[in-house]
Ligand code: ATP
C-alpha cells in the first residue's frame with residue numbers, strides 16, 4: 001500500500017535534517033524575539049476564501065475541502081498566514097502587545113499536480129511580524145530569512161528578488177491598464193494567462209511562458225503606477241538591504257499569488273531555472289486582519305518551503321552531522337568500565353557519538369566509520385590499555401594519537417573546540 005499521491009513519509013534519515021533546520025531556525029528566531037505559534041490544521045473554508053481571495057489558484061482549485069459530520073465546510077490549511085491572522089484576532093493577542101512576532105512550522109495542503117518540488121502535503125516554516133508598517137520591519141524579516149540560509153550554507157545557491165506592488169488603489173488602476181494592453185494580444189497568450197486576463201491579470205506577470213513573457217516586455221509597468229508613499233517605502237527597504245549587504249534584484253514582474261499583499265513582495269529563489277525554484281515567498285499585508293473583521297494590523301512575513309530547502313541543503317547537513325559524530329570502536333566489548341568512562345566524557349562535552357556494538361574486528365570497525373564519513377574514531381584496544389591509554393584516529397587525515405586516559409578529558413575538550421572552530425562546514 002502506498003501513501004496518497006503527492007504525500008510522502010519522512011524517514012528517520014531525513015528527520016535529522018529537519019531537526020537541524022528546526023534548530024537553526026529556532027535559534028535565529030529566538031534571537032529576534034519571535035514566539036512559536038501552532039494553529040489547527042483544520043479551519044473553516046471561508047477563512048481562506050476571505051483571506052486569500054476567490055480568484056486565486058489556491059482557493060479556486062487547490063484546496064482540500066470537505067463537509068464534516070455537522071455539515072460544516074472545512075479546509076485543510078493551504079498556507080499559514082490566514083490562520084495566524086485569525087488566531088491573533090480570536091485570541092485578542094493584538095490587544096496585549098503592539099508588536100507580535102510569530103513563527104510556525106507545519107504541514108500545508110494543496111491539491112496540485114505532484115512533481116519535483118511540488119507535493120500535496122508539504123511543510124512551511126513561516127514568520128509573521130505584526131504591528132508595524134515601517135520598512136525596517138520588512139528589512140528585519142528579509143534579514144532573518146537570509147540569516148537562516150547563510151547558516152544552512154545555501155545563501156550562495158540562492159538570490160533575493162523584490163518588488164513593490166503598491167496599495168490596492170494603485171493596483172486597481174494598473175490592472176485596468178494592464179488588461180487593456182493584454183487584450184490586444186489575447187490570442188497569443190498561454191492558456192492559463194488567457195483565463196486570468198479578467199479574473200487575476202496581475203498573475204500573468206508571473207507567467208513562465210516564453211511567448212507571454214515576450215508580450216509583457218512592452219506592457220505597462222506597475223512601478224509607474226505607484227504613489228509617493230509606496231515608492232518611499234520601497235526605497236527605504238532597498239536602502240536598508242544595501243546597508244545590510246543583502247544582495248537583491250528588483251523584479252518588476254514579481255507578484256505574489258495571494259490577494260492580501262501590499263507594498264513589498266519578495267521571493268528567494270535558487271539559481272536554477274526550473275519551475276519550482278522558489279524557496280521562500282513573502283511580503284507585506286497591512287489589510288488582512290481588517291479584511292477578517294478585526295482592526296488593521298500592518299504586517300509582513302514569509303514562508304519557506306521546507307522540502308525545497310532540504311533538497312538544497314541535504315548534502316551539507318548530512319555531512320556535517322556525520323562529521324561531528326565520534327565513533328567508538330573496541331577490540332572487545334567486554335571492556336565495559338573504560339567504554340562507559342569514555343562515553344561519560346563525551347556526554348559531558350555534549351558530543352554526539354556512536355558505539356559500535358558489533359563483533360567485527362577493529363580494522364573492519366574503523367573502515368566502517370571511515371566509509372560513513374566520520375572524522376574522529378576513539379579506539380579502545382588492549383594494546384593501548386596496557387599502557388593506560390586509548391588511540392584516536394583522525395580518519396580524514398590518517399593521523400593517529402595515543403592519549404593517556406588521565407588526559408582524555410582534556411583531549412576531548414580539544415576535539416570539541418576543533419569541531420566548533422575548524423569545522424569545514
Ligand atoms: P509556487 O509558485 O511554486 O506554486 P507559491 O507562490 O504557490 O509557489 P507560496 O504560497 O508563496 O508558494 O508558498 C511559499 C513556499 O512554499 C514556496 O516558495 C515553496 O517553497 C513552498 N510551496 C508552495 N507550494 C508547494 C507545494 N505544493 N509543494 C512543496 N512546496 C510548496
Ligand code: MG
Nearest residue numbers: 057110112257
Ligand atoms: Mg502555488
